[in-house]
Amino acid sequence: MDEKERATLPATDSGLALNRRNFLRGGAAAGALVAGAAAAKAEGTPDPLITEKQPWATGWGDGVDATPYGLPIRFEGDVIRRNVEWLTADVISSINFTPIHALDGTITPAGCAFERHHSGAIELAKEDYRLMIHGLVDKPLVFTYEDLERFPRVNRTYFLECAANTGMEWAGAQLNGAQFTHGMIHNMEYSGVTLRTLLEEAGVKPEGKWIYVEGADASSNGRSIPIEKALDDCLVAFKANGEALRKEHGYPVRLCVPGWEGNMWVKWLRRVEVTDQAVESREETSKYTDTLADGTSRKWTWVMDAKSVVTSPSPQSPIKHGKGPLVITGLAWSGRGAITAVDVSIDGGKTWTEARLAAPGQKMALTRFYLDIEWDGSEMLLQSRATDETGYVQPTKKQLRDVRGENSVYHNNCIQTWWVKENGEAENVEVS
Ligand code: MTE
Ligand code: CO
Numbered sequence: 001m002d003e004k005e006r007a008t009l010p011a012t013d014s015g016l017a018l019n020r021r022n023f024l025r026g027g028a029a030a031g032a033l034v035a036g037a038a039a040a041k042a043e044g045t046p047d048p049l050i051t052e053k054q055p056w057a058t059g060w061g062d063g064v065d066a067t068p069y070g071l072p073i074r075f076e077g078d079v080i081r082r083n084v085e086w087l088t089a090d091v092i093s094s095i096n097f098t099p100i101h102a103l104d105g106t107i108t109p110a111g112c113a114f115e116r117h118h119s120g121a122i123e124l125a126k127e128d129y130r131l132m133i134h135g136l137v138d139k140p141l142v143f144t145y146e147d148l149e150r151f152p153r154v155n156r157t158y159f160l161e162c163a164a165n166t167g168m169e170w171a172g173a174q175l176n177g178a179q180f181t182h183g184m185i186h187n188m189e190y191s192g193v194t195l196r197t198l199l200e201e202a203g204v205k206p207e208g209k210w211i212y213v214e215g216a217d218a219s220s221n222g223r224s225i226p227i228e229k230a231l232d233d234c235l236v237a238f239k240a241n242g243e244a245l246r247k248e249h250g251y252p253v254r255l256c257v258p259g260w261e262g263n264m265w266v267k268w269l270r271r272v273e274v275t276d277q278a279v280e281s282r283e284e285t286s287k288y289t290d291t292l293a294d295g296t297s298r299k300w301t302w303v304m305d306a307k308s309v310v311t312s313p314s315p316q317s318p319i320k321h322g323k324g325p326l327v328i329t330g331l332a333w334s335g336r337g338a339i340t341a342v343d344v345s346i347d348g349g350k351t352w353t354e355a356r357l358a359a360p361g362q363k364m365a366l367t368r369f370y371l372d373i374e375w376d377g378s379e380m381l382l383q384s385r386a387t388d389e390t391g392y393v394q395p396t397k398k399q400l401r402d403v404r405g406e407n408s409v410y411h412n413n414c415i416q417t418w419w420v421k422e423n424g425e426a427e428n429v430e431v432s
Contacts (some may be wrong), residue, residue: 035177040306071111079103081112084180087168090328092120093219097183100309100331101316105156106187106366110246113186116162116262118219121248124268129196129252132238135212137400138203145252148238150192151201156235157365159187159333161304162262166412170401173417177316181428182309183418185333187366190256192237195230199274204231208274211416216268223264224278225257229302233364259364260302261334261410287405288299290423293405304335305415306394308342308369308386321422323377328355330366334388339367342385348381348417348431349396355384380420381431397430 021403061081072079079094082186088094098114126145128333134140165184168174175181199211204227211230225234235256238245245251250267275277279336290298319326328346330340339361343352358368369384386394397414404411419429 007015010149011149015044018421019424036241054142056415069397074431076102079112081114082179084175091120095164095184097179099179099316100183100311101314102180102187102386103311104368106331107241107367108186108188108366110188110241110243110249112261113115113246113249114184115248116168116184117223117248121219122217122268123247124216126252129270131253131269132271133198133202133272133274135200136205136208136276137274138205139201141198141202144200145238148198148236148253151197153191154194154235155188155189155191156233156256157187157362158235158256158258159185159334159364160186160256160262160265160368161307161333163301163410164302166307166414166416167409169397169428170404170408170412171406173430178309178311178314179316180418182311184262185331185366185420188240189242190235190237190258191239191242192253195234195236195255195272196232197270198236198305199231202274206220207276210275212271212273212279213266213269214271215250215266216270220241221266222279223266224275224280225264227274229257229260230272251372257258259304259337261304264302290410291405291408293401293403298407301411304333305411305413306332306334306336306339306386306388306392308332308339308384308394309416310344310382310384310418313382313420313424313426315426315428318426319375319420322424323375326373326375328371328373328382330355330384332361332369332384332386333365334361334386334390334392335364335390336392338363339386340389342367343385343387344369344370344371345383345385346380349383349385349415352385358378361389377422379422380418381414382418382420382426382430383431385415398432 035188079102083094088304093186096114098108098384099112104390115428129145131143153427162184166181169181209227210224211227212222212224214220237256238253240249245254255266255269290301292298304375308330310328312329328344342355344355345352353371355371357370358370361367395414400414417429419424
């Protein structure tokens, strides 16, 4: 994080927060947090926020027509997507990062959900939208947007993680913030039609073993997907979090390929061809191979393995209230199913405590975890470790490097370490 970004972080302590801290120092129980201001009053320090009439209570607020489509209040202006300029040569074929350090819950608001384009975000109107299904089918079909709306609809919540997420961290701790190390991920509730419904409408021939999917943008982002996955849980989505997809996320229609690499989630979906083999020659942008420690490469790694990260405290979300009650929180996910447990360590992985899942893990969706501790103010090496329903446990960086070496880019799902210092600031580090 550069100085400019640091400067955009909210100011440290409001008077209220200071009072609360004093109150806590007095040995009060964590459950009594809200009584902080009252304690200040008891100590005889009048709090103007309570005793004085404030501007927001003396005039009118905005009328209901002030913002027909609302944005976050200006105080939250730093909760935004950010990119890393040196990462790519041009913003047209680039990526930005979700501010996961500043969000809570599991649903990513569309306005700050990361974007990844190979040839820029295009503007495609619903009226101009066509989806073709052809190849090894009984009946080639072309659907308009309105046609898609007439098929039985489903709602599903899924994470999308770019295969390159955490990719800059292979050789060493590099980017200082959960947004930058783990922010190529978003989690939305999609509404749409299952791809299976549409494929059945066209009738897949027995020789049809793969589908080749492509988008309407110049890159087309063509990908081959095995027919089993296509008929299992893929979704042709046109709404996310209840509203139309944002332009940058594929408006008006995108493909969801739950649990699999983000690059297969074709945006502006325009064509599904049923084939008898993978059509690699056409996959212009699909060079998503994984380098292994022995110098060979692994061709396909579609599934995103279990992974987690502490989102707060973290470099962009330092501890500001001093010692005492501290909420440690983060996100966990797995492309192989539901998260069943998350363990948190404050001593660099020597000892672990099971965190509390905010809700039972859902398949291929983000899970929020919390660990409520009494921080003694000493430094911590903070880590989280996810386990999914297959029993798979998130590996350490060393375990992953033993297999993958240090020259990989994709599929880095290792345990992340934040060094939280006595002053509450945190840094991206590695522990051996
Ligand atoms: N689809 C099209 N048509 N064009 C693209 O450039 N990028 C892919 C995928 N689908 C891409 C695409 C990649 S690499 C990722 S990680 C995801 O879209 C990103 O989706 P998002 O922009 O909604 O975050
Ligand atoms: Co990607």
